[in-house]
Amino acid sequence: MFEQNQLLEELHFEGEEFTPKQKKIVAAAIEIFAEKGYAATSTSEIAKKAGVAEGTIFRHYKTKKELLLSIVAPMMAKMIAPFVIKDINRVLDKDHDTLEDFLKEMIKNRAAFMEKNMLLFRIVVQELPFQKELQAQFKEHIVAKVYKRMERIVEHYQQNGEVVEMPTKTVIRLFLSTIFGHLMARFFILSPDEWNDEEEMERTVQFLVRGLRPW
Amino acid sequence: MFEQNQLLEELHFEGEEFTPKQKKIVAAAIEIFAEKGYAATSTSEIAKKAGVAEGTIFRHYKTKKELLLSIVAPMMAKMIAPFVIKDINRVLDKDHDTLEDFLKEMIKNRAAFMEKNMLLFRIVVQELPFQKELQAQFKEHIVAKVYKRMERIVEHYQQNGEVVEMPTKTVIRLFLSTIFGHLMARFFILSPDEWNDEEEMERTVQFLVRGLRPW
């Protein structure tokens, strides 16, 4: 079974207490939701995989949807962690003088994150089109915050002379779709033998740097 | 209701005959599948929206999944039409001398396609992670064919001197993720007033051309 301890550490914070059974339920739910999707997953299947009685699920989560959200909501926060950590400005100004350094750091960081959270990431991406609540959360917390940070970063590199003068929104779009494509290819489309991580990262970064360089 | 006539013309070819009821069923199914996903859609809901009896659906499609596949399979073929139409080579060699022209044409073409087929496109993208049959079809028909064509195109522009020497697979990845991002932003993320089509296309194309230009 999925390495649940690590997972649970991620989800479990603040005042919440997780009983052992609850941990098993969450771990099982993550696996099955990722594989078959929320709607096609039955609570009895989760219970069986978790090795608990079906009623136990509903002692901890009022509904199946609450179980989904309890898994996905904190995940969404984590997905954008690097954009909201306050250090980012310092990092930005000091360590990553060049856009290239910044991009490399960002891709490495997000790849490391995905390696640890692939299943959760899948669930978020797969359910986003269907769950209105997720979309609301996503818009409010994710889009807003990420956009704000990205805006400052883009402006920084535009003043820097490394990024062409172009609407921030467009730069962010090109930036994110390239990185998203990079991560999808690595984690969901290509097999490891089709992927040399060092080289592909270098190419992705070069593509971005040159594509956005002032014309 | 979705302009079903147009839709059905798209799906209906060769020897198949569609009764009026069947057309209504397909049109209703497309709308609901797109909105709530295949698994969360009930056949009774489709029947009600289509204005037919529940049994009628199963007169035309043995199972609910067959209904899905009957909708999605021809769609997948259409998604890659421009890559398989035999003219493409001619087009490639003659009309679009430059990469820029080619990219513009491609984006315009795919955007026009999506405008007409947004719902169907949504269904394909949303169900691909869950439906093994779709994945098989996708890999066999789409990936293989598109990749083959794209390979030739990329090589053409590499020999041309417009695209950097780099593994074809990588070029295709950068290429597709940028175009995919462009289309998603336009059709699913941004509102019309956030999007100036001419300008954004120009920027997307410039980004690609410069990002892939020999170093």
Added chain:
Amino acid sequence: MFEQNQLLEELHFEGEEFTPKQKKIVAAAIEIFAEKGYAATSTSEIAKKAGVAEGTIFRHYKTKKELLLSIVAPMMAKMIAPFVIKDINRVLDKDHDTLEDFLKEMIKNRAAFMEKNMLLFRIVVQELPFQKELQAQFKEHIVAKVYKRMERIVEHYQQNGEVVEMPTKTVIRLFLSTIFGHLMARFFILSPDEWNDEEEMERTVQFLVRGLRPW
């Protein structure tokens, strides 16, 4: 099993069509609701007794409560039929010159009704304290109408000199509680060998006539 044909004739009117299975469902539901009460009756029990699949119940009635109401609502109308039939005035004025005649006729009539509808009557009485919808219906349709008719009747016999001058409401209360007690004793409390119908009716009527006679 309960004589369902007769019952269904009672419940089935106007445009409604009852399938054979539906009739069986209603008949089974009446029996079990009467015996164990609505809340303690499971739909699976009804289905089993009716000899149908559980799903069949929900094809005809959206919810268990709708099944209850479909049984009970028309019953409530019937309970007060003699009070709303327009003939009552004629009957009152012509045939039953004396209070005694009127009371005898009324008791006989309601006893005959209960004989045919004991189970349905039980359900109404048992569920009235719990079902808000029933209470609303009861107040609106039953209480209001019965009270209006009874008022006229009471006034008639007061002008007649057979009933003491006393608030109508009070006369009705004494009148109804005596008749209700009569019917309960006969149908629900005493065994047939404890009950001589002719004699008991005579006594009930005499009690009422003398109790209400002008002081």
Added chain:
Amino acid sequence: MFEQNQLLEELHFEGEEFTPKQKKIVAAAIEIFAEKGYAATSTSEIAKKAGVAEGTIFRHYKTKKELLLSIVAPMMAKMIAPFVIKDINRVLDKDHDTLEDFLKEMIKNRAAFMEKNMLLFRIVVQELPFQKELQAQFKEHIVAKVYKRMERIVEHYQQNGEVVEMPTKTVIRLFLSTIFGHLMARFFILSPDEWNDEEEMERTVQFLVRGLRPW
């Protein structure tokens, strides 16, 4: 919340000890049973309203039904208290020479009782049709005892010349249904502004006295 102290004093006698939590459980159960009925009340609802853990209920009562019976059984005894108190004979012979006095005393007494125990009374009446155990208790303890006493009382007033010669059972029936109707009207049907207690009692008593007076 219902004034539980008073209630508990009523229920708590002999060797039984009630912990504070137990008192809260009983008080909560009474309220909810009265409102929604035994079968439609869940133990978790009782626990929540009582502010205790679900398990606590089952520490004091082996089953939900035992909780019901622990509430209802002593209540049934109280309902007939005036009929079993040994003083009744003395009362009968000395204080209440006339039937009128006796009836007034009886009605006042039962009204006072109901004022204090309306919820409990509701539960008894509502559950009697469904709970076999209650019916057994009711028949054995209530009916039997009340009937025995009533018999003597009726005979007393028959010898007295105040009550007509008629089967005791019938007299008791007329007597009880009138009093029951009086109490129901006052406590469950009519609003206080529709009810003048002094006057209504006078009318009820007069009705009984005259209705039962020798013909």
Added chain:
DNA sequence: GATGAATGAGCGTTCATTCAT
């Protein structure tokens, strides 16, 4: 071709009850 009644397995959820703490 179309219907809609009928099915029974399975759904998400609640239930009364148990038991280790």
Added chain:
DNA sequence: AATGAATGAACGCTCATTCAT
């Protein structure tokens, strides 16, 4: 005495599918 996590049977209800008409 009190807790509350855990149970698994049962609940009301929905599901995709069948079939006689």
